[in-house]
Amino acid sequence: MVEENLKLAYGENSDLIKEKRIAGVQALSGTGACRLFADFQKRFSPDSQIYIPVPTWVNHHNIWRDAHVPQNTFHYYHPESRGLDFASMMEDIKNAPNGSFFLLHACAHNPTGVDPTEEQWREISQQFKVKGHFAFFDMAYQGFASGDPERDAKSIRIFLEDGHLIGCAQSYAKNMGVYGQRVGCLRTVCDDKKQAVAVKSQLQQLTIPMYSNPPIHGALIVSIILGDPELKKLWLKEVKGMADRIIGMRSALRENLEKLGSSLPWEHITKQIGMFCYSGMTPEQVDRMTKEFHIYMTRNGRISMAGVNTGNIGYLANAIHEVTKSA
């Protein structure tokens, strides 16, 4: 993998890169990276389980299930505040057996858009140290969440500073818009270069009987962009542009709802981050959105903010207000 790619996730001056302690293989976007890790986990830590946040991207459950790794859950989303249930999350981390494997969303949690603060990440990292837990980060939105890739990788930086040997699934689907090209990466941080070589060779033993080698086209696109300073600069501008548009839509949606006189709290729309907003609407309210207003969203109340634009935001706000005002 091109060094620029490593620097993006692990930092410009990472010693880990210099010391070649990162075992990495190209994967089929985020899904492929998670599945590869799950298969690797099953093979080399056969007695382990995976702790998955509630809620999470639905396919996470399918991935670890098909890899035959037993699943547990940990508290994450707090419905009442539409924010993070930090206390319960820390309880679950403390109560899990030492050395448990945890799936963490590096930024822009899917589906809630709720992320721990930097301070909270530090506490989580410390607790992981105490318990010897393994942190596996799914990073599907680096740069796409705040507009700043460095900032979006903060959780990972914190864990690395604290000495954790993390795993990380990276996707370029959203932040480079190469969705259908299936470009991603799986990496694990190892004790030393020798182990990194060994781990990489074993990861390949899992990919070879799945698809032999990964598709070149999308990976070349990403490599060229990251390897060329001018193109990389342009990309950083474009990804910030995408993030800013979404952040703008969040503000506008909240404003619209408040202007319509909704008595319900809507700060979560702007506090949440990334592509998705966990609106708090019930399945029944979502059904009304679809039947009465022809607005399509998942029944857990998740809205893709990327689908919102200045042309439809008024209509959307009105619909949300209509179905929720009697709540």
Added chain:
Amino acid sequence: MSVSGDHSNSVFANVIQAPEDPILGVTVAYNKDPSPDKLNLGVGAYRTEEGKPLVLNVVRKSEQLLVNDPSRVKEYLPITGLADFNKLSAKLIFGADSVAIQENRVATVQCLSGTGSLRVGGEFLARHYHERTIYIPQPTWGNHPKVFTLAGLSVKTYRYYNPNTRGLDFEGLLEDLGNAPIGAIVLLHACAHNPTGVDPTSDQWEHIRLLMRSKGLLPFFDSAYQGFASGSLDADALSVRMFVADGGECLTAQSYAKNMGLYGERVGALSIVCKTAEVATRVESQLKLVIRPMYSNPPIHGASIVATVLKDRDMYDEWTVELKAMADRIISMRKQLFDALQARGTPGDWSHILKQIGMFTFTGLNADQVAYMRKEYHIYMTSDGRISMAGLSSRTVPHLADAIHAAISNVA
């Protein structure tokens, strides 16, 4: 930013280095060799007379069309892949007039080349089929047993290659398949068997078909060389079409790596021919559940190239011409090598070089002879004596013939 000193023991400290892939290992050794006479006959990728990889003209044209079309986006494909690609791929292997296609009995999903198609098919069978054993020919492509084992099937072998004749062990094959449990899955190379290049004749295929259908054995075809073997897309699909024509069910894994030279783009398709359209629909829905937790949806680029070529009459025709040229060059290499060995009076019967088909020749050379050829003549091949004909050119045939002659003469 430096990492704080605590290099706590990794949870993967017990992971040992995996052995290197034997085929790729050949290329690694070849690359290290400084000799100007070195020859790489290991990897099964097509090379031109000049020893270079080939991107087909029709592929370049197709890529230009795709890149220059401003309406194209990079959105996710459906889980099952590009619909056009799937339909065209099914037509390509089963025939444009295929009754199974007309009756909507074929479920086709885009997968990552042949490997991906085999794996998805294997996983599907492990979940939904009542027999969990797959019979693979002895020998076969090195990755086959791994693919099916990881898919959740148990792997057994059936006799295939006869080293004495360097041809098909037809009696052994019939006996082994005859002894397989009712309903067992059987992997068949549609044409250009890898690594031996030995294919059943059409009479033998018919015999195999009757035996398999009488025992309810489920055929799983690996079609990696359609058009690339004989130069004719239809001729190379005869075995598959024979089975589909009898109304029975089968699986087929298709690859465009070699016949469209799309190797690294990972383009392929899995088709499952079912008894009824209704079954095919349900099968497709279950294939999606295998794919989604594996990689969600397949890559767009390669499949778009294939669809562009297959749906345009002129581009399709141009492709068949380029494809035939590749096949012809390989067939010509076979003839040249055979003639060169005859000219040197090399002991032994070398007619198998002409009889075998496809990219590979199973020379019959043993591991010691292979090692001798590497050391003395800088010729690289896998230790089973398999050579990739695609790696040869008119210029290098004499050197190879010399090496074979020397190995036969000097090494037992």
